[in-house]
Amino acid sequence: MSVDSAIExxxxxxxxxxxxxxxxxxxxxxxxxxxxVDVAYTIADTPIGGLxxxxxxxxxxxxxxxxxxxxxxxxxxxxRVSPRVVELPxxxxxxxxxxxxxxAGRRRSFEVALDWTLIDGFRRHVLQxxxxxxxYGEVASYGELATVAGKPRAARAVGTAMATNPLPxxxxxxxxxxxxxxxxxxxxxxxxxxxxxxxxxxxxNR
Amino acid sequence: MTLPPFQVALESHRDDIWRLLVASVGRxxxxxxxxxxxxxxLRGYPDLPADSNIRAWMLTIASRKAxxxxxxxxxxxxxxxxxxxxxxxxxxxxxGPIWDRVRDLPGKQRSAVALRxxxxxxxxxxxxxxxxxPEAARRSVHEGLTKLRQDLPRELIADxxx
Numbered sequence: 001m002s003v004d005s006a007i008e009x010x011x012x013x014x015x016x017x018x019x020x021x022x023x024x025x026x027x028x029x030x031x032x033x034x035x036x037v038d039v040a041y042t043i044a045d046t047p048i049g050g051l052x053x054x055x056x057x058x059x060x061x062x063x064x065x066x067x068x069x070x071x072x073x074x075x076x077x078x079x080r081v082s083p084r085v086v087e088l089p090x091x092x093x094x095x096x097x098x099x100x101x102x103x104a105g106r107r108r109s110f111e112v113a114l115d116w117t118l119i120d121g122f123r124r125h126v127l128q129x130x131x132x133x134x135x136y137g138e139v140a141s142y143g144e145l146a147t148v149a150g151k152p153r154a155a156r157a158v159g160t161a162m163a164t165n166p167l168p169x170x171x172x173x174x175x176x177x178x179x180x181x182x183x184x185x186x187x188x189x190x191x192x193x194x195x196x197x198x199x200x201x202x203x204x205n206r
Numbered sequence: 207m208t209l210p211p212f213q214v215a216l217e218s219h220r221d222d223i224w225r226l227l228v229a230s231v232g233r234x235x236x237x238x239x240x241x242x243x244x245x246x247x248l249r250g251y252p253d254l255p256a257d258s259n260i261r262a263w264m265l266t267i268a269s270r271k272a273x274x275x276x277x278x279x280x281x282x283x284x285x286x287x288x289x290x291x292x293x294x295x296x297x298x299x300x301x302g303p304i305w306d307r308v309r310d311l312p313g314k315q316r317s318a319v320a321l322r323x324x325x326x327x328x329x330x331x332x333x334x335x336x337x338x339x340p341e342a343a344r345r346s347v348h349e350g351l352t353k354l355r356q357d358l359p360r361e362l363i364a365d366x367x368x
Contacts (some may be wrong), residue, residue, distance in 0.1 A: 003355055003358065006353065007304065007354050007355060007358065010304035011304055011305075011308075011319065011323040012323060013302050014225075014326060015225040015228050015229055015302070016225075016299045017220075017221035017225055019224060019228075019233070019236065019237070020220045020221050020224035020240075023224060023237050023240040023241065024216060024220050024240075024244070026237070026241060027240060027241040027243075027244035027245065028244070030241055030245065031244060031245055032250050034245065035249070036245065036248040036249060039211075041213075042339070055270070071211075074211045075208070075210065075211065077211065078208060078210060078211040078212075079208040082252060083208070083210070083211060084207040084212050084251055084252060085211035085212055085213055085246055086211075086212055086216075086248075087213050087215050095313060100208055101244070112291070126295060140332055148272045154286070166275055167285055169289070176356070
């Protein structure tokens with residue numbers, strides 16, 4: 001083997017990257033400590049599947065059903081909140097802990113702070129009314145929620161607000177059903193809505 | 207068009223950044239340089255134009271951190287045990303003995319050789335990383351290889367690592 005080709009062979013030899021993952025984790029921890037992470041996220045395992053939980057300094061900003069939205073939710077966050085989106089599970093420990101309690105039947109309301117950045121205007125107002133007024137185990141119709149939100153004729157807009165809820169479960173849009181008694185739609189699918197209502201023991205009109 | 211979440215960019219290019227740094231500064235110093243690279247990348251990420259070549263951008267940052275590290279090391283006194291006749295100890299965690307020699311090349315040649323061979327950047331991206339013309343980048347790689355050829359006794363590289 002000539003010196004030239006031996007040099008090229010050596011230079012082209014694949015360098016192992018085993019240290020990269022641990023180094024990444026350490027770097028991201030440091031980045032978080034230095035305030036360089038705008039959105040932290042994790043995927044939490046729950047009885048209704050993997051939930052993407054994403055949080056800013058202000059609070060939980062997005063919850064999404066990972067099997068349905070996949071990476072699209074993260075891309076939306078990158079576009080609408082900040083591209084500094086990083087996987088940092090420990091930043092979501094409080095939210096995950098509350099979810100665990102909720103699914104174990106030991107929690108009836110959530111206490112983690114919410115960041116409403118991803119929704120505004122009347123839709124945000126409707127979701128805030130929902131979070132404040134429709135408690136665990138209760139249900140409300142779209143029309144009833146429209147009334148609570150101060151616009152009794154805006155049932156359709158209420159439906160849109162539910163469909164675009166960036167914080168499902170924590171803002172309980174699963175408690176909003178059709179006035180005729182049907183369960184109505186759900187962003188995570190009707191099966192999940194039924195599971196959540198059963199979990200809470202909501203019985204009315206179903 | 208918008209920037210992908212930083213996590214996506216990081217996972218796509220993490221291993222290449224790591225390899226580049228291991229080759230450029232050695233395994234021992236790679237951790238610190240890697241952290242500096244990620245911190246600097248996160249700091250600048252929101253201002254990066256969305257149509258940028260993110261890989262080349264991140265590797266450029268890594269390359270500059272490696273240069274900073276070399277400068278810092280030059281200011282530090284060398285450990286006593288390490289003389290010019292450094293042994294070629296096989297190091298399975300490390301990048302291979304040739305890179306010890308690459309690290310002794312002049313700065314621009316060292317960076318150019320690493321960018322060319324470790325992460326396969328083309329000459330226009332190497333030029334971007336080193337802030338020079340593509341011709342100068344090509345020349346730096348060529349000069350680096352020439353120097354390696356002169357400096358490296360044949361028996362040292364014929365000894366294949368296992």
